[in-house]
Amino acid sequence: MRRVLAALAVVAVVGGCTVQAADGDGKNRTPVRIELPDSASPTPRATTSTPSSATPARVLWSRGDTGRDIRELQARLRQVAWIFEGPTGTYDDATVEAVKGFQGKRGLPKTGETDSVTWQRLLRMTREPGKWELYLMGGQPADAPDARCMTGRVLCISKSSRTLRWMVDGRTLTTLPVRFGTEYTPTREGVFRVYWKSRDHYSTLYHSPMPYAMFFSGGQAVHYSTDFAARGYAGGSHGCVNVRDEAAISELFDEVRTGDKVVVHW
Template sequence: MPGAARTAPADPPTATPGVTPSVPAPRVLWARGDSGPAVRELQARLRQVAWLAVGPTGSYDGPTEQAVKGFQGKRGLPRTGATDAVTWQRLVAMTRPPGRGELYPRAGRPAAAADPRCMTGRVLCISKTSRTLRWMVGGRTLSTMAVRFGAQYTPTREGVFTVYWKSRHHVSTLYHSPMPYAMFFSGGQAVHYSYDFAARGYAGGSHGCVNVRDETAIARLFAQVRIGDKVVVSW
């Protein structure tokens, strides 16, 4: 405050022989129970380095605390689960400022009515109309997730296919891009998780694959789908 008297700094403590002076703990910025835009950015950055699979929500909850603990432990920092200044600086150095699509991902559209070809068997029922994927067994929808498709010159093929190959940690040999949880159904086209979709939303597009935005959802789907299961892609 202008004009306020300043207190002279205290003399440094005298070191005691044989005793290591204590080091102040880094200042805690956010911890479990906090909320707000800063927490949302923290969560978005944790997603960028694959320590958080859901969100951002803007609330420092249990999954966020566990993600911070994992990040801290991997880098030799105290596993407190609270985001202190040192943890935040390390995370910022490894990530980029999150875009609006990362901070506020849009909810998927309501699923369109299931194509009649999806009503029997085990089916990945994919609608280009509503940009959704239904996982259906015996005509019953078990889960639904948002998807996007190929760009103008690399469209996703329509029709009835089968899953012929699954590859958990796949990397495209053509585009050298990661395709986690890939389930191939037509040549090089697959259903897979997309980091770009999670970050940019519908502003981007694939080279013909069906991109899934929610990593947690597709991880569960990948565990359930079998080779030979049907894939229906329709308008």
């Protein structure tokens, strides 16, 4: 009988069922519940639910950044009419708002920061800006002064870098971006002298103001230009050397004397 009960216990363990215990007289008594040990229970497969979240795009440039890359960003934003000033080379408030507008129009997060996704989208919509698009409103570095500028008081004007250096005895005191005449009315090159200064000059030939004019060759002069201040290198002069910074040329006008040398070179 003991062997029978042992066999029934084994079956119960394996089957996980309820077995009936029998007395010696063969009568059934209270059923005995055989519980399976935890170790015998099937181990459920581990399931881990990791929320899927896209990796944020890497931020390339943001407010306060400066440099050539910012100029290119601003130049490309100009091409798609999201910014209308500059390029300045500084990631300023206007650039933040332009980037936000560009992002929002294309369903990107409106952060105002230029991340890799925003930049790639802008690249696909624009072309590589040229040098004078990057420096449309000035800010370009000046090239080395011409050897003829190294002595005396000189307005040293470079056509290659589009800059004017005000130099005294080989030392640069002021550097300004300048604009020249067009293909049909070119600015003459060579060595000249300032022969006349006219603070509030007005051109009767072209019917336009030429304030702070310093004449050096016929009707050609260094002077302030409102058109250059407004449009940058998108325009040109009738042969004069235009300056867009009125405050700077006002100071320069007071320093330059009649008879000072003017060198226009490449």
